[in-house]
Amino acid sequence: xxxxxxxxxxxxxxxxxxxxxxxxxxxxxxxxxxxxxxxxxxxxxxxxxxxxxxxxxxxxxxxxxxxxxxxxxxxxxxxxxxxxxxxxxxxxxxxxxxxxxxxxxxxxxxxxxxxxxxxxxxxxxxxxxxxxxxxxxxxxxxxxxxxxxxxxxxxxxxxxxxxxxxxxxxxxxxxxxxxx
Numbered sequence: 364x365x366x367x368x369x370x371x372x373x374x375x376x377x378x379x380x381x382x383x384x385x386x387x388x389x390x391x392x393x394x395x396x397x398x399x400x401x402x403x404x405x406x407x408x409x410x411x412x413x414x415x416x417x418x419x420x421x422x423x424x425x426x427x428x429x430x431x432x433x434x435x436x437x438x439x440x441x442x443x444x445x446x447x448x449x450x451x452x453x454x455x456x457x458x459x460x461x462x463x464x465x466x467x468x469x470x471x472x473x474x475x476x477x478x479x480x481x482x483x484x485x486x487x488x489x490x491x492x493x494x495x496x497x498x499x500x501x502x503x504x505x506x507x508x509x510x511x512x513x514x515x516x517x518x519x520x521x522x523x524x525x526x527x528x529x530x531x532x533x534x535x536x537x538x539x540x541x542x543x
Contacts, residue, residue: 369465372465372466372469373469373473376470379466379469379470380470382462382463382466383398383463383466383467383470386398386458386460386462386463386466387399387400397458397459397460397463398456398457398458398459398460398463398467399456399457399458399459400455400456401452401455401456401457404452404453404455405452408452408457409449409452409453409539412445412446412448412449412452413445413446413449413532413535413536413539415441415445416441416442416443416445416446416449416532416535417442417532419438419439419441419442419445420438420439420442420525420528420529420532422434422438423435423438423439423442423525423528424525426438427518427521427522427525430518432517432518432521435521435524435525436501436504436505436521436524437505439501439504439505439521439524439525439527439528440501440502440504440505440528441505442528442529442531442532443497443498443501443528443531443532444461444464444498444502446531446532446535446536447464447465447468447498447535448464449535449539450467450468450471450472450535450538450539451464451467451468451471453538453539454467454470454471454472461502465498468498472538497527497531498531501524501527501528504524
């Protein structure tokens with residue numbers, strides 16, 4: 364999702380709701396919905412997503428030492444994505460689509476136009492704009508690293524991406540009430 368589209372979603376709750384409604388419905392005769400309401404939070408699945416995020420961060424750390432930067436980018440993305448899926452589960456849904464996941468994050472964890480006290484609370488318990496933007500950008504970087512023929516990436520850029528992924532996963536764990 365590009366920056367313009369993300370900004371439009373962040374500023375238009377009705378658009379987010381409309382997209383979510385569309386993700387809850389099957390498309391065509393054979394397709395299934397990509398977003399599902401869950402009657403109860405599956406704590407084992409939620410914990411599994413957190414563990415998978417942590418596992419991917421360890422994979423990135425190990426592969427940084429080996430110089431496999433393309434796989435590090437992919438690992439960062441999937442660490443963030445599994446943390447995001449855990450947050451979606453916590454909100455009572457399961458997602459099988461990146462854009463549906465992003466819309467759910469915006470709906471349930473993004474706020475703006477609030478007081479200083481609320482901003483402090485949001486900074487501690489909710490995702491902010493930069494986290495959402497990082498999630499959207501990391502998907503594009505992962506696609507470049509996975510599908511292009513390039514395999515040489517800048518170590519410093521990958522390390523910065525790894526730090527951002529760690530911060531995102533830690534923020535998700537905080538929201539979920541997990542110990543760090």
